[in-house]
Amino acid sequence: VKMQLQQTQTQAQTQIQTQAQTQAKSQAKYINSPETKIYSKSKSIYGLFEAKNNIVENDAALIVEGYTDVILLHQEGIKNVVASLGTALTTEQIAVIGRFTKNIIIIFDSDAAGMRASLRGMERLREYNEKLDLYHESNINMRVAVLEEGYDPADYIMRKGRENFLERLDKAVNIIDFTIDMILRKYDINNLNDKLRATDELLGFISTLSSKIVQEECIKKISEKLNLRESLLIEQLLKKSNKKSFKKTLDNKAGFEGIKQDEKAANPLKNIEIEALKILVNGLGDKFYELLDIGPEYFKFDDTRKIYEIIKETFIKNKSDNNQVNFPLEISSDKLEDEQLKALYNMITFSSVNYSDYNLACLEVYNNLKRIYITDRLEETKKKLKQFENFRKELIKKEGEQSAEKLEKVDNKIKELNLRLNKLENEQFKYK
Missing domain, CATH: 3.40.1360.10 (Dna Topoisomerase Vi A Subunit; Chain: A, domain 2)
Known part of the structure; x- marks a missing residue:
């Protein structure tokens, strides 16, 4: 040769x-x-x-x-x-x-x-x-x-x-634009089956793009070329993202902590966290800053917690660099470590935010996160209190009043836990 x-x-x-x-x-x-x-x-x-x-x-x-x-x-x-x-x-x-x-x-x-x-x-x-x-x-x-x-x-x-x-x-x-044109040329969009296949392939391509702005521009172009509503294309894009990555994340990732969801219904606790992230990405409500500062410990799932941390970091950086923040927040794709995080972020940014009252919605989400967090801490404290009370009984049973020094330490711990319990119960009442 x-x-x-x-x-x-x-x-x-x-x-x-x-x-x-x-x-x-x-x-x-x-x-x-x-x-x-x-x-x-x-x-x-x-x-x-x-x-x-x-x-x-x-x-x-x-x-x-x-x-x-x-x-x-x-x-x-x-x-x-x-x-x-x-x-x-x-x-x-x-x-x-x-x-x-x-x-x-x-x-x-x-x-x-x-x-x-x-x-x-x-x-x-x-x-x-x-x-x-x-x-x-x-x-x-x-x-x-x-x-x-x-x-x-x-x-x-x-x-x-x-x-x-x-x-x-x-x-x-x-x-x-060239790739979109290449895909469209493969199909006869006047034929219903071809139009459906073209839509599916185009949305598959768009779902690989991490920039929300680029995705929105692509949706506009496809909407014009296929004569389909943008809202319909966004809905189908979300479904495609969910099928590929988001559902897999919820069911299989360690961050889901063993809680399984029904095939047709997301976990309600996770839904609250997702609503919080939607509000933060879009900068909505009087309680926005309180929600932003709530802390990662209020997010039970690994992926929502990670995105919360990225949103807060991005907000602080934009504020520091430009002295102002534009909404919706744009997150750099290098911050989203894997496909599951990208899929969840895309779902959050593309989901419609249809609240009749943004301030009330923000307040409710903030209160829900607080209530769930406090309830969890309350249950933990009750368990610890019960453990120490049982330990005290066993101690008296085995050693009697001779273990006065040990009993004093246990009693102090029980007293501390009771105070914490009362404080948490009072806090919980505020967020009901």
Whole structure:
């Protein structure tokens, strides 16, 4: 099999690896040399040393798949182009490119119709979509430019010319819009079954996005394209999130502390905590600040407690940085450690908040959390009191009045617990 070899260099022009382009259709288009202590594919960007000044000048980086595309585009005067060596951009590569520009255009080898038939093209798009949170958090504007079917960038610029290639770049669209369009083109939305399948796939894609703002924008676009109500799409999105992750969290996670829920009804204690989080995310009610300061110990479940802590931390940081807080609160996805937390957060932020009186709702939720917490402490105190009273009886039975010193300690503890019990009962009365 014939191969063409090409070297990859660092920004300082140090050779670190060799890439081969195969001529055989049965093999992968590009074959990289194995990773070593010097060469790491996730950190390396082909052509960056030569392109970086042009990337800064054009305030955009063009990303192609292989080195031949880079070489031929450079020869045609398009010099702000680099290759990701056959993979979607990694965290390390984004950090490097981000020093020169926040605008990235990925160039795909064929148009939407061609990509649907191209396993490599679809796989590459899937890899990029899996990292959307990374690009969003790095403030990267990621767009997609597509060429005509059957052309890679090198072929296209040789046969169609530089001006036509630049026109394709001008038509580049946001990667999320491109993905939505790709999904829609797979179906005949005038056919009911196809429309349902398209909706399901689109909502599945949206559920992977952690930014509430991005999700809402996607819902608006899909609503227009499919002629469906936004409220209906949000309802279906919540159901999808619940099925995938939220229900699994409630039933299986250690944070649920062994309490099982009926398939159709959430645990009422957890519902109260979720309502509290909704109020905090949206900044509602006169009791907002008391609710914010209530403390993590008032949340019985691990996931709701964690989100409460993140909300409070985000509120304090925003207040400190900007001296004001905008609602609803936006939480960075890196704070949400796993898919279950993301699903719960999405459910909280997308659920409608239909209170006729926000102040009353906030007060009721605050009182409920207080009452539940106090009731739990009350039960604990009663158990401890009973244990000490039983211990006192056993002590008298075994040692009689001779154990005066021990009895005094036990009596003091019983007295302390009775005082605590009275205090808790008085507090409980306030929140009934």
